[in-house]
Amino acid sequence: MVTARLRDLIAAGRWSPQEALPPERRLAAELGCSRETLRRALSALASEGLIWRHQGKGTFLGSAPSGGTLAAPVPLQQLLEIASPHDLIEARLIFEPALAAAAALAADGAAIKAMRQLARATGTAADWRDYEKHDDAFHKAIARASGNALLSGIYAHLVTMRGRARWQRHHDAVFRKARRLEYATEQSALHLAIVEAIAAGDPQAARQAMHDHLAAIRALLRAADNPERGTRNEFFIT
Known part of the structure; x- marks a missing residue:
């Protein structure tokens, strides 16, 4: 190590x-x-x-000198440029469950209908690019449904990394390793669980459902990077 x-x-x-x-x-x-x-x-x-x-x-x-002048904070755009797919999923695990909980308190019927359609669309994706398109739209719809324009804007900026080559290569590898149909079906079910918790107006259930979904993606990423440690049971958390 x-x-x-x-x-x-x-x-x-x-x-x-x-x-x-x-x-x-x-x-x-x-x-x-x-x-x-x-x-x-x-x-x-x-x-x-x-x-x-x-x-x-x-x-x-050693430790940073207490009396020294440290550099200014690294600009967000620079951080996004150097962040790894694992950095992104860890950031999403902190950020998105809170967005889902907020959406459970603020989403209206139209927003819930749109999220449900996108959740189902991820289950019928023809390939990983199609899945990525619907998955991205699904998560952004939840951010918008939170009713907080600032949080939604921060999230949209954060996930610009999904369009970068490193994330695309990792996601493609995960999609192929987990088998397209099974991957899409399992993740669609997790998406729908998030939607139903939001539709029920249950912020705690929405928070937990989003956490479960992203934890499943994290497990898939780790398995893709460590194939000798990955097993079929690790791939999907339902």
Whole structure:
């Protein structure tokens, strides 16, 4: 595991306190991993306080200097450019259950009808591009149904990443690995469970249904990245 190997290097004194780590490309090559995997490992170490980052200057060992001037927050668009599909699904797991709960309190009959049609359409998708189109529209419809234009706008900006090549490659791999018909059918059922909770005006059930759906996608992504660990039972959470 890359994170564990980095911890070992730090413990062995590979770098001195406040010394800059090698550039990502060189460090990834040394560890034999992708830059995406390395970034996830560095994020984990940063959250533990073992390293800190200075935008434009690099990654350093130890805690950020308390009296120093840190870089300005990274612009959202830049974060979206470097985020991985796993970053996106984790962000959606935090954000979208709350949107679904809000929609359960605000959605009108027309919005519920539109969401139900889109949920059913995902179950009859001819291929992954067709599924992706209907799935994207379904989740955006829920965001709009929350009745909060600000939250809906933030969500729409967040999921622009779905149009990027990395997400498309991952989703295509997941769609093929899980088998198109079964994948579409199972995810459509999870979509419909979300709609029915919203239609019932039950925010807690809507929150849970959305969480279950996105947790299923997260499991599929992990199985696609780790085929030796994936099993048929892991693929779908109903």
